[in-house]
Amino acid sequence: MKETFEANSVLGIDIGSINTRAILFDVVEDSYHFIASGVAPSTHIEPYFDIGQGVFDSILRLQETTGRMLLDNDGNLIIPSRIGGEGVDRFVVTVSCSSLIKIVTFGLLNDVSLNAVNKLAYSIFSKVVESIGINDRRPLHVQLDAVLAAEPDLILFAGGTDGGASRSIFRMSSLIANILEIMPPARRPRILYCGNAKLGKRINDGFSRLTQVKVTRNIHPTIDDEVLEPALKDLDEMVMDMQQKKLGGLDRMAPLCSTPPVHSNQGFHDVIRFLGRQYDPAKGVLAVDIGGTHSVAAYANHNFSTLHTFGYGLGTGISSIAEKSEIKNLMMWSDGSHSEEEVMDYLWQRSLYPNSIASNQSDLDLELAATRHILRLIMRDLEIRSALPTNRFEPILISGSALNRTITPEQSLLVILDGVQPLGICPLVLDKHGMLSLLGAAGRLDPLLPVQVLESTAFTNLATVINAVSSAKPGSVIMQARLVYANGSYLDAEIKQGSIISLPLASGEAGELQLKMLRRTVIEEVNIFNEPFMVRGGVCGVVIDARGRPLRLPENAEKRRELFHTWKFMLGGK
């Protein structure tokens, strides 16, 4: 008989590339709540090469914060919890400190299987180092040498509808087999086959003498259907298994876990998928997490979801934006007080010491400029990958330590708006404890946990943002707004082209906003018709962003500095 579970405290550990985070959830008055978090530097790197110390330290910090005993005298996690309240009942682990996986993708048609298998690769922290389809015009031996030179960790092999093409698949298999034969056994990449299901067994038999192979569901069972979910899950398990062998201490910790450790990406995707089903189906939820080595974006609505990973980060991943071409774009977000050389030096230095802290205003400004630029790059790449079915989101969730260690919420808000440049009306939510991926992982234990925690105050509602677009001259009035509060009082405001303003409305409080659009001003895909509509306040109130899309920044540094200052001032900054 299945044992019923009464006590339900859950300890989540997220092992990131820079920090390890311990987060405690517990049931308070019949519902899950976020209790507290503890953060310590991750220790998968030198000199420890073992995640254990970082996990231990983060739990110690959590213990200090909560006063609740989680570790016994020997330093072991107390699980399940004791009658006196010590310990926890369940334990989940997410991992995002994994190293970059080099992937070679094989598919048949570029627009079908190769495109789909590349999407699969985007879901993990990876780099597609080679991609080979049947229309590849290079001679076979050149393809073979290209793959050998790329030294992949993993081959993703797709192609053919179920019961469809087989000859081309076998030809490609021969090439892959040749490649594997040449490579030393210890360096051979694993293979995930996600093509024509009828050939799965033969493919498995053929490759298993050479390397580890896993056959998953066809990602294109028919020419029109793209089914990534089962392959995503199997890919994640496969990569997790690869990482577990590399990541000291994870195999020791895994048996303690109530559900197998998952990649943070997957936990993140899980929770966004869940949220996507709760909100306006026409919009969808967008979430972005800016990490140290890489960043993740997930989008979900009622019937679609997608997960993308990018090699941009604010730790070692910052070197990806330290190239000359990117520096110029990044510098558009700085006030001109740094030379190009200084910015490059800053980024490279930061890549050496990813956990360093900007201790003066100048470096903090650079860090926030880099954060804006990374958000821009992510939005650009999502567009290039045609990843999003819409550019309207409700809500936008943002996670990442750079945005959580700003001085004011307005600063975070401005960075997010500058970086994402959303359209329409969207609430902006900050994952201040960096718990989204853990919620996804904990949701595998109890789906109620993410639901209830998301409804709590564990997240910061920054603001509901109304993004107005107009071609009017800067400074001309493009909109009149009236915010009616619950007690009947109201606040009127005139919105000028190029401005950004905040209407005070306390976090969680509802108000009615009435907008009168002037000079052909529009709010993308929203019909206002002068009807009032309900908005919820955040810590920055209700924000009307009339700066235009895309934001145009003056080339002149002095003018840019003035503009940044004005925007900050308009949002209540000094």
Add this chain to the structure above:
Amino acid sequence: MHAQMTHVHPLVFIRRNRTLPVPGVVTVRTGQKVSPMDIIAEVEIPTRHYLVDVYRSLGMKTPADAEKLIDRKPGDLLQKNDIIAETGGMFSRVIRTPGPGKIVSISGGRVLIEAESRKVTKTAGMSGMVTEIIEERGAVVETSGTLIQGVWGNMQNGSGGLVVQQEYVDGELLPSAIGLNVRRAVLVAGFCKSPEALQAAAAAEVSGIILGTISASIIPIAETQPYPIIVLGGFGRFGLDPFSKKVLVSSSGREVAINAVKWDRLTGERPEIIISLPSDGEPYPVEVEYESGQIVRVHASEHIGKVGTIQKIIPGLTRLPNGLRAYAAAVKFENGEMGVVPLANLDVLHMTSEFLGPTDEGG
């Protein structure tokens, strides 16, 4: 809080694994004395191949039919135009090799020929003694001497006599520093932002350059130089820290080995300078906590590049001048100035201050 460390030791015991990334042939034996550039292990990595499709070229019914016509076996060495397969008969059709090479495999009616390979070697990277063989991969090499860890390298290694010119140790490396007397020498400079200086050094056949800092804008040039460039402090113009400078100045004229790899925190491999000495050193600690008395170097933000001594670890979180809050320490810098620095921005150079004498001494 566990401290981030950069080892700068005048005399310590040093033990390093020198291994190939793939299995190969180990060329040394236990007890053997080695020099920095001696090869410890080597392997041939195939880089170019031919794939001759006999099955399709001859239009055979099955790959097995094609393989019956192939009168070769894996391992055979071939010259250009050697016959791989022929149909026989009056109008025999033949398949020839497109170039010289070695047959790797024959399968599916296709012959895979290795045409080119490149040799990958692992050198000792320091003068010392082989104390252990790691089968098919390499060996463990041990020595005692000076160790200075860096933060960036251009992926080259080498060795040579250390030449310390005061003018450059405290300042910028300029092309004018590269005279005729620097051939096979290892130069030391505070910082470099001149691509011309790096190119002049290559032309003068220097054995290596040790820099306090480098301008990130010349990384692409630095990465193409044929000699090792090791950067001890990072990117910018803040130059050599006084502690490393003192150790380098006192080592002038000695043979130094530079292993200018990239810093990889996942493997622990770090760019470093090793100067083997005829004295016995003690092993150095790899884990310490931040505490008062430690010599630290600031590697980020305010006070970057400065060296000082921790006066006090400030309990709890400290509010920084820009409003952020962080765990921090009060640090007394060399010039007597005091500063509050986030612990995350500190690198412990040494555990105690006993080694930090006046830094202008000897140079």
